[in-house]
Amino acid sequence: MKLGKWFVYIFCVLILVPGCGKKQEEAVVPESASQQLAVQTVDFATTGSISGKVLFEGVVPPRKELPVKGNPECSVINHGQILSEELLSKDGTLQNVFVYVKQGLENYKFDPPADSVEIDNSKCVYVPHVTGVQAGQPVKFLNNDPTLHNIHAFAKNQPGFNMGLPFQGMKQMKKFNTPEVMVSLKCDVHPWMQGYIGVLPHPYFAVTGDDGSFTIKNLPPGNYVLEAWHETLGTKELPVTVGPQESKEVEFSFKSTGAPVTGHQ
Ligand SMILES: [Cu+2]
Structure with a gap:
């Protein structure tokens, strides 16, 4: 080994310069914040x-x-x-x-509408029987019957709930904040009552x-x-x-x- 190479080796060991003597790696340019969070918008x-x-x-x-x-x-x-x-x-x-x-919509972000979706307890069934809502959108549960109903929501991706609507004309607002197809709705008083609500991010x-x-x-x-x-x-x-x-x-x-x-x- 020539003296020059020994000099470089000793120099590296002694001062422990990381990467000394190695081929210089290409610089990694981090993505900008805007690239990482690229959110497409809908062009109507x-x-x-x-x-x-x-x-x-x-x-x-x-x-x-x-x-x-x-x-x-x-x-x-x-x-x-x-x-x-x-x-x-x-x-x-x-x-x-x-x-x-x-x-196919993973790169988009949609704010939930402020308008509520309505689910009625009417004639001892849910109206509509199946519906959809955006995550975070308010859902208005209504009791149109002169009897006690309760809304028992069974969800997997978020906490469920069980709330009573004891009187005709009563309303309660709820939100489902996490997408889930489907959340099951039941009434503990009337076990045949069954509804479904699909919660989506769009x-x-x-x-x-x-x-x-x-x-x-x-x-x-x-x-x-x-x-x-x-x-x-x-x-x-x-x-x-x-x-x-x-x-x-x-x-x-x-x-x-x-x-x-x-x-x-
Ligand atoms: Cu009921």
């Missing part, structure tokens, strides 16, 4: 929509009469009969399907009407995964690409499981 000049239908293949079971006996306040209110809403199908379509953008969701149709508007162009959720038939996913100002038509189809539609969990 370019937004499109997804609309379509949810179909049901199979024999539609007759709607069960719910067991309201022993609860005269409900049977009298509803003329003695309340029918199950577990599977509502008309002309080959499926109602009460929660359709929402499951993936406004791109819809519930199918009695013709199985839905529309999701003002969606920025992009590649998405759409999910359709039904309370007894499960979920289905569909990749959908929406171009600028494009109106996309899609279709979901659920098949009868063959199993009888039975009581709620």
